[in-house]
Amino acid sequence: MATKDLLEAFRAVTGPAGVVDAPDAMAGYLTDWTGRWTGQAIAVLRPDGTDQVAALLGLCHRHGVAVTTQGGNTGIAGGATPIPDRDHVVLSLDRMQRILAIDPAARTATVQAGTVLQTLQEAVADHGLTYPLMFGARGSCTIGGTLATNAGGSNVLRYGTARALCLGVEAVLADGTAISDLQGLRKDNTGYDLRDLLIGSEGTLAVITAAVLRLHPAPVAVTTGFLSLSGPEAALGVLNALQDATGGLVEAFEYMPAPLIDRICAHTGARPPLAAPAPTGILLEAASTRPSDRDAGGLEDLVQDCLAGLMERGLVLDAVIAASGQQRRDLWAMREATAESIMAVDGYIFDLSLPLSQIAPFLQVTDAEVARAGMTALTVGHLGDGNLHYSIAPGGGAALGALRARILDRVAAMGGSFSAEHGIGQDKLDLMAAYRDPARLAAMRALRRAMDPAGILNPGKTIPDAP
Structure with a gap:
């Protein structure tokens, strides 16, 4: 035609x-x-x-x-x-932004795939609920996009990725056949789980058009702070101590070292959260749904007491706790300005995941290597789930290419992955062939051929062609 x-x-x-x-x-x-x-x-x-x-x-x-x-x-x-x-x-899908249903009793929301994440969050907040997928692009990213990439963000530590927050999807296959699973069932073992197959497939198997999502009670007590640790090797001990002290209420534990804070402040004009630079800085947030945790002896006191003990042990060097909603918003504004601050200096952003035990050794070796190359490491990370957005500036030229290869080899040797939550797209297509098991890739290609024999859905992305 x-x-x-x-x-x-x-x-x-x-x-x-x-x-x-x-x-x-x-x-x-x-x-x-x-x-x-x-x-x-x-x-x-x-x-x-x-x-x-x-x-x-x-x-x-x-x-x-x-x-x-x-x-x-x-x-x-x-x-x-x-x-x-x-x-x-x-x-x-920018015209498909309707919130189809909010069920406060079942704690679910059913939305079209073009619904903007922040729009959904504001709508469910009126019911005392939250959809706890949190990252900087929430004002413009869509639910369909977060499912297509199985997005994570800063709250994965407590709530899981987009997959964990989705109970079912409606989708259209390559030939135009629509399939729907929007009942919101928590249990359904009737054959293959097409929801889990489509989430993370980046539009290569079908087009997700709607989803039913799992909601959670909105926190009523929130404690947010910025910590300076003795080093990355102290991070897991600090996180575990805070989880033990609060009963598992830590929602975010974000790695924001001094070079990154300096870059954000230079880009946005913000003031650093601590007077002295924090070589190993952590943005911390804990949250509770219990009204009693707003009172004396509640959540903030639990966090403060825990931090005092960690300071006595030398694991935490300094800390500031947000004393107002505005101070909390200021801390999160710095976190959410990370990507644009890095891109402003032509930074290259990795999306790595590592076993938790390997994060500190990786940072120690790689930061030193980047410095020797005359570049700056501008890293942010979700330390609680092992996801590092390791970033290098400036991010161009032949020197970066060689350094990138060595970093990715190191990640593989440490048992990690080159793609945690941003997706493969075009950027990492070559890495799939280089680092993924050939048998695993062959199985993925077979799935793709079965779902889309004509190969019309997002070609040239996600799964490399057979050699």
């Missing part, structure tokens, strides 16, 4: 507002957030519901048009940017 006729067929499904083909109007959909990847497409399709997604995918399947699904376009791995290898469309 000629492109003109295909565009008319798309418009017949969505109406004029659902098809964008003017180059200027498409530009924002064709370049990723980092600016590293720019693609090409014959159109951007903007359906408003699952039925339209099904009809559009059916057309693309019949005519061999590749489809890259896009949510908020906030990813940093190039996974939502089309590659210019064939006729391609971007399937944007």
